[in-house]
Amino acid sequence: MDTSFVITPLNNDYCGQIIDIIIPIQQIEFKVPVTLEDQPDLLDIETNYHQTGGNFWGAKVNGQLVGTIGLIITDGKIGTVRKMFLRKEYRGRELGIAQALLNTLIGYCKQNQIADVYLGTVEALEAAHRFYERNGFTRVAKADLPKSFPLMATDTMFYQLHLTN
Template sequence: MSGRFPDLQIRPWQQADGPACQQLIVSVLKEYGLTPDLDGVDADMLNVDQHYRQAGGEFFVVYRGEELLGTAGFVGLDAQRCELRKMYLAPSARGLGLGRHLLQLIMMQAKTAGYLQMQLETASVLKEAIRLYEQNGFTPSCQALHTDRCDRVYQRTLNEWNA
């Protein structure tokens, strides 16, 4: 990858990435005292084609060599709205601006796919993530939650956003 992160590879998810993605997600959730759900909401990492791509979305992974450093994806909710999902960074990848870069990549991809609005669910204990979302124009929403470990919903429009 060029630019600010020349030693990193950001690319679309491939089938072989599934187990590493689940492992990273479980690790980050446990770090923050949240409960993984490998038979439910976190099982999607093993079949991104079905859970993301067939629903009008995409999923990206970030590697440094063989080490998975981050994940993020989006999935279509309807013709105009999509949802940011599974944005996680390994501790060694935090504080470098990679989260902002990955979030902007996801927003750009979603806007290019024709979505006008993005929403996300998160948990209050993920303070750094919430700060990132708010700094990038996400505002609290009254949408219903779908994930048990989450207690906040945010949204933002994409149609006026430019990377």
């Protein structure tokens, strides 16, 4: 299997492909009770990510979208990681795709003077928790999130990363 990949910004032309990656992982693989209707951001990437000052990236192998990560900016200075998902066969430290996606997002934050990055996740995504913690994210209580943090109803765990330039 060829695992060379490229990371590129995504726009609304990719909504269908993004949905085809994310929804099955949430619903089938991890049994998270969330639907497309609960995530209208997936139907309009440009409004929900680009227009906030953030972005949305995809990892592609041989032109096929295999992973995603999004960044929403609130209050002009707070970043929220959203929709970090990889097809199962493209996960793992040895492939480095998840790391490259996160590095792309962090690099963008540093270039745009975003000092604090937050994310919400669910208990079931244990490998994701380890990944975030290895990358310097620390757990925070829901009560300690910024008021502008875009909560997802299913999120039960929260992380924060403070970036220094």
